[in-house]
Amino acid sequence: YAIFSISILMAMLCLSKIKCEKSHKLQPLFSLPETLASKLSRDPQILLEASTDYGHIIHKSPYAVLEPSSIDDIANLIKFSNSLSNPFTISPRGKAHSVLGQAMAQNGVVVNMTQLNGFRNGSGIVVSNCDVKSPLDCYVDVGGEQLWIDVLHATTKLGLAPLSWTDYLYLTVGGTLSNAGISGQTFRFGPQISNVLELDVITGEGEFVTCSRENNSELFYSVLGGLGQFGVITRARLPLGPSPTRAKWLRLIYDNFSIFSADQEHLISFNNKNDTNAADYVEGILLFNKPLLDLSFYPTPDQPRIKSLVTKCGIAYVIELVKYYDTNTQSRVDEEVDNLVKELNFVPTFMFEKDVTYEEFLDRVHVEELVLRSKGLWEVPHPWLNMFVPKSRISDFNEGVFKGIILKQNLTPAILLFYPMNQNKWDDKMSAVIPNEDVFYTLSLLNAASGLDEVKAFEAQIQQILQFCNDSGIEIRQYLIGNKTPQQWIQHFGTKWQLFEDRKAKFDPKRILSPGQGIFQ
Numbered sequence: 297y298a299i300f301s302i303s304i305l306m307a308m309l310c311l312s313k314i315k316c317e318k319s320h321k322l323q324p325l326f327s328l329p330e331t332l333a334s335k336l337s338r339d340p341q342i343l344l345e346a347s348t349d350y351g352h353i354i355h356k357s358p359y360a361v362l363e364p365s366s367i368d369d370i371a372n373l374i375k376f377s378n379s380l381s382n383p384f385t386i387s388p389r390g391k392a393h394s395v396l397g398q399a400m401a402q403n404g405v406v407v408n409m410t411q412l413n414g415f416r417n418g419s420g421i422v423v424s425n426c427d428v429k430s431p432l433d434c435y436v437d438v439g440g441e442q443l444w445i446d447v448l449h450a451t452t453k454l455g456l457a458p459l460s461w462t463d464y465l466y467l468t469v470g471g472t473l474s475n476a477g478i479s480g481q482t483f484r485f486g487p488q489i490s491n492v493l494e495l496d497v498i499t500g501e502g503e504f505v506t507c508s509r510e511n512n513s514e515l516f517y518s519v520l521g522g523l524g525q526f527g528v529i530t531r532a533r534l535p536l537g538p539s540p541t542r543a544k545w546l547r548l549i550y551d552n553f554s555i556f557s558a559d560q561e562h563l564i565s566f567n568n569k570n571d572t573n574a575a576d577y578v579e580g581i582l583l584f585n586k587p588l589l590d591l592s593f594y595p596t597p598d599q600p601r602i603k604s605l606v607t608k609c610g611i612a613y614v615i616e617l618v619k620y621y622d623t624n625t626q627s628r629v630d631e632e633v634d635n636l637v638k639e640l641n642f643v644p645t646f647m648f649e650k651d652v653t654y655e656e657f658l659d660r661v662h663v664e665e666l667v668l669r670s671k672g673l674w675e676v677p678h679p680w681l682n683m684f685v686p687k688s689r690i691s692d693f694n695e696g697v698f699k700g701i702i703l704k705q706n707l708t709p710a711i712l713l714f715y716p717m718n719q720n721k722w723d724d725k726m727s728a729v730i731p732n733e734d735v736f737y738t739l740s741l742l743n744a745a746s747g748l749d750e751v752k753a754f755e756a757q758i759q760q761i762l763q764f765c766n767d768s769g770i771e772i773r774q775y776l777i778g779n780k781t782p783q784q785w786i787q788h789f790g791t792k793w794q795l796f797e798d799r800k801a802k803f804d805p806k807r808i809l810s811p812g813q814g815i816f817q
């Protein structure tokens with residue numbers, strides 16, 4: 297009713313030639329079927345929420361927000377837009393944990409995906425009937441709007457769990473599968489997009505399609521890592537393995553980059569999924585000799601000697617290594633950890649260990665979130681840079697970026713992650729782009745800014761890093777990329793661009809979906 301009233305009002309204003317430009321934007325929704333119109337909200341608070349994200353840097357106001365109560369609502373909205381000579385854009389929005397407006401739609405319609413959960417009647421996460429003792433055939437069907445934390449809880453209570461995670465679990469399944477979904481398990485199990493058996497997708501023409509590697513495979517490959525460009529993921533079928541119950545969680549500190557990276561690469565060379573001797577998780581963290589050095593993981597008595605190591609070296613490099621276990625493997629886990637660690641060359645005595653539950657480990661970032669929220673430091677601007685760096689150039693990257701730019705400047709990254717993964721765990725048919733080397737590193741420069749000036753300073757630093765890579769011929773690929781010109785997008789996709797563009801023409805010919813990525817609109 298509100299939409300129709302506003303539309304009529306604006307149309308009247310238009311007739312009287314006042315504010316015509318704005319009312320023109322309202323015109324397309326004029327003839328919206330009433331069943332859909334009642335689910336579109338123009339509540340100022342809801343519009344405001346949909347015009348921001350975790351980045352708090354870019355703001356784009358949608359015309360309306362769809363609060364869907366069924367998958368059909370989403371399909372009907374997309375079909376309706378397609379039926380217009382001048383279609384409006386539509387953006388599925390998961391938890392909006394993007395940082396550069398990727399889930400926004402200026403003057404279009406944002407679809408609040410998480411709303412769907414309330415209408416699933418418990419069918420949002422359904423574990424297959426299978427033998428938990430030999431879980432090869434076990435899988436879970438998950439709504440695209442579901443959060444990974446809920447997937448974790450629903451599966452572990454049956455003794456099962458997905459194989460590949462992100463560091464933070466309050467993200468939607470549809471949101472991470474639209475990017476890649478990476479973490480310390482990627483070297484062994486591949487990114488989350490490599491761990492999908494089947495998808496339900498509503499294409500950019502509003503068609504409901506079930507797809508997999510065998511059926512409608514082109515849509516399947518397009519959507520995974522597809523930045524929301526080809527369809528809305530409404531269900532994903534994910535393979536499950538046995539869920540461990542506990543984790544040995546280690547941090548090993550290095551004062552030398554080459555030794556650190558050699559050890560990381562050694563650890564990820566044991567990457568057979570079934571190799572019980574392999575590490576279950578490998579990441580890397582850089583500690584800079586700057587204010588705000590977070591040493592909360594480490595025992596308080598050890599913090600002074602860690603701090604002096606960082607002060608002495610300027611940068612300390614930390615391998616984060618995890619080995620899972622349960623009651624069946626408890627008796628051998630210490631020996632397995634010893635076997636992994638004895639091959640490594642960290643600074644003697646700089647090994648620190650925690651023993652936590654599997655869920656505590658996987659949900660570790662949420663603990664930090666609660667601390668930051670309590671200090672008012674969670675909802676701040678996040679000028680992040682995520683990228684993949686080919687292994688052959690990481691030494692130049694360390695000299696030029698870590699030592700040459702970040703260490704020298706008066707800016708402290710909240711967190712800096714740097715860890716390797718294996719190319720053969722990714723599927724090149726999917727839309728995600730990675731460097732063309734067997735091993736590449738992921739850089740996550742996770743900045744938190746105190747205000748606009750600091751945002752600008754971090755953005756300038758990011759540009760400097762990208763410029764350095766460009767000038768030095770380091771063929772990086774950005775991850776969670778945003779805010780690019782069309783030319784930069786073409787460069788980003790490289791040899792995959794033509795395929796990406798052809799797929800867009802096939803599945804979303806009117807270029808309706810996920811305009812916030814800024815690729816086609």
Ligand code: FAD
Nearest residue numbers: 390391392393394440462463464468470471477478524529
């Ligand atoms: P949104 O931001 O809501 O959407 C992202 C994009 O996907 C948009 O273009 C949107 O239109 C589209 N989209 C959303 N839902 C769907 C759907 N159902 N179907 C099709 N398209 C859809 N990423 C990692 O890989 N590894 C990490 O460890 C990691 N850690 C993070 C930690 C934090 C604290 C934060 C804030 C982000 C992290 N991310 C990580 C990034 C995260 O994976 C992406 O930002 C992801 O998009 C977030 O999911 P979302 O539900 O918030 O998606």
